[in-house]
Amino acid sequence: MTALDAVSVYTPAFRVPIEDLADPLDLTDIQVRLFRRFHGLDQVRFAPDRSPAELLRAAVEGLAGLRGQEHRVRYVVHGRAMPVVVPYPHNPLHDVCRQLGLGHALAFTVTQQSCASGLLAVELAGRLLAGDPHEDALALVLTGEKAFTRHARLIPGTSLFGEGASACLVSADGPRDRMLSFVCAQRGEFDGEYGDREEEFQRQYRPSLAEVINRAVADAGLALDDIRLVLPHNVNVVTWQRLCSLMDFPVQRVLLSNVPDNGHLFCTDAFANYRTARERDLLREGDHYLVATVGAGAGATFSAMVFQH
Amino acid sequence: MRLVRAGRRAFTGNADVLADDDHRAQVTDYFADLVRPFGAGPVTDLSGQSYGEMAKALVAEVVPAAEPVDLLVLAFSIHDVWPGRATATYLSHVCPGTPMSFAVCDQGSASPFTGLRVIGDYGVRRALLVVVEQGALPYESAAATPLAHRGVAMLYEEGAGTRATEVRQYPDVVPEAVPELARRGVAELSTGHPGARVVLSDSLAAVWPDHPDHTRVPAGQPMTGVWWHLAGASEDAVLVGDYDRDLRYLCFAVVAADQSSVD
Incomplete structure (x- = not known):
């Protein structure tokens, strides 16, 4: 059973109040106030001095569990929201692998599920490990990217993206944080080819997310009330408040404290929220928790994953 | 499969x-932001x-x-x-x-x-x-x-049919190490498929002087080259091989007759 053996997160210390993003993102005062008062955003993290490769490297260097185990890493999978982040043929992923003694691993990026690509990377890593002949094989799942252009910094009326990165050591049968289920539903009908369907997407957002959460919980053999904690994507606070209302789930069991502190860190939210949960001792041995995310942009992907800690 | x-x-x-003018404007901005940190326009x-x-x-x-x-x-x-x-x-x-x-x-x-x-x-x-x-x-x-x-x-x-696949991938292979690994990869994948036609990319053939008889895919299509040939092949068994010199990946796959259907 796929398991998370260790998780490291790099969140830059540098943070920008959302009011300072008004000019670069062409936001009106009303839009900024909406983000602050309604969506619960406050500051967004950026790493202006770090390149894409340096972001990833910062996360890997914090992964103490990797040291001395590099030779066991057979796969490095970068789960990335934005499909194109550097000019061709630059390759930050392989640069980092070579710098950190992981050049022997099969390294690649999975993408085009937007912010749901991070959970996909974990699931995919588990499948590769399950099919690997080496019993002690490990996979390293990375997330992290730059908010380098307006398209990558803003979901109009919904969220603001920041920068951060994570590194997660995955094993095929580890003892900690075992993955019990994964459900993914893709909605390509919201692609830009079909015109502006924003209103319809907003109508379907919460019911669609609720559906994959319920299916993931059921696939894990659990009831929703068995979920000790939900680790959300940091899209905003109000979305999760309304989702909890829809699902009759206590919002106090959704870890939302990083939304005002970080902004939406692409695929990194899940891992950053996991680290926060561990640091605050919110997960006890045996607890079940759920990670959920929506990859939105051109098309939409709703994903949920249940773990036992 | x-x-x-x-x-x-x-x-x-x-x-x-x-x-679409709007699309052109959006992606032009995107690419400008993409390449700016790299000193390009x-x-x-x-x-x-x-x-x-x-x-x-x-x-x-x-x-x-x-x-x-x-x-x-x-x-x-x-x-x-x-x-x-x-x-x-x-x-x-x-x-x-x-x-x-x-x-x-x-x-x-x-x-x-x-x-x-x-x-x-x-x-x-x-x-x-x-x-x-x-x-x-x-x-x-x-x-x-x-x-x-x-x-x-x-x-x-999935299941029995006319063709089956197997894959071998070798990361971090310097050009000098290609011949030995390539021989091994082709030998492993050829087991059970002795008549497989071997199709090699131009980049792989260039660093494998003693390569077996093969169809060499012309240069210029680094991603689709061997797969283009596979899609047009009429043989029952095809073994494709490619080498990415920049990223140092050596890869092979066999798409061959499934024995259950041959019988």
Whole structure:
């Protein structure tokens, strides 16, 4: 059973109040106030001095569990929201692998599920490990990217993206944080080819997310009330408040404290929220928790994953 | 998994989406922001292809409505001219079966082999591998680009049938180490398929002087080269091999007659 053996997160210390993003993102005062008062955003993290490769490297260097185990890493999978982040043929992923003694691993990026690509990377890593002949094989799942252009910094009326990165050591049968289920539903009908369907997407957002959460919980053999904690994507606070209302789930069991502190860190939210949960001792041995995310942009992907800690 | 159907197609001209002024403006801004930290600038005349448009045509050619797909993997190296699009998610909508879909990239010519490996690991009933490349970069660049816009789609099915697949991938292989590993890879994959036609990319043949008799794929199409040949092959067994000299991946796959169907 796929398991998370260790998780490291790099969140830059540098943070920008959302009011300072008004000019670069062409936001009106009303839009900024909406983000602050309604969506619960406050500051967004950026790493202006770090390149894409340096972001990833910062996360890997914090992964103490990797040291001395590099030779066991057979796969490095970068789960990335934005499909194109550097000019061709630059390759930050392989640069980092070579710098950190992981050049022997099969390294690649999975993408085009937007912010749901991070959970996909974990699931995919588990499948590769399950099919690997080496019993002690490990996979390293990375997330992290730059908010380098307006398209990558803003979901109009919904969220603001920041920068951060994570590194997660995955094993095929580890003892900690075992993955019990994964459900993914893709909605390509919201692609830009079909015109502006924003209103319809907003109508379907919460019911669609609720559906994959319920299916993931059921696939894990659990009831929703068995979920000790939900680790959300940091899209905003109000979305999760309304989702909890829809699902009759206590919002106090959704870890939302990083939304005002970080902004939406692409695929990194899940891992950053996991680290926060561990640091605050919110997960006890045996607890079940759920990670959920929506990859939105051109098309939409709703994903949920249940773990036992 | 067995290969049940394959299609290949070359595309000319620019993506239809580039006729849209709003789209052109958006992606021009995107590419300008993309290359600025690298000291480059955008080109004034945007051209190139969209993998969504290319793959949609290939899906229509290869996947009948009565054969719903469970998994779709899009493999590419050079990006297209719709850089922010979740193209695989879009393809999930246009492909029969609304399959789980994602893209594999940043691995040079190894990406299609990884896609094939992933398809095997998922163990689904039916999966589609789409390999695409297009030949234009919308910014100043000295990088070599493919000679033509081309795509290959391969539909694989679980169970007994006419063709089966196996993959071998070797990371971090320097050119001097290619011959020994290549001999091993071909020997392993040829077991049980003694008559397999060997198809090698130009880049692999160049660093493997004592290579076996093979069909050498012309240079200029680093992603689709060997797969283009596979999609057009009539042989019962084909063994494809590729080498990415920049990223140092050596990869082989055999698509061969399934013994259960031969009997």
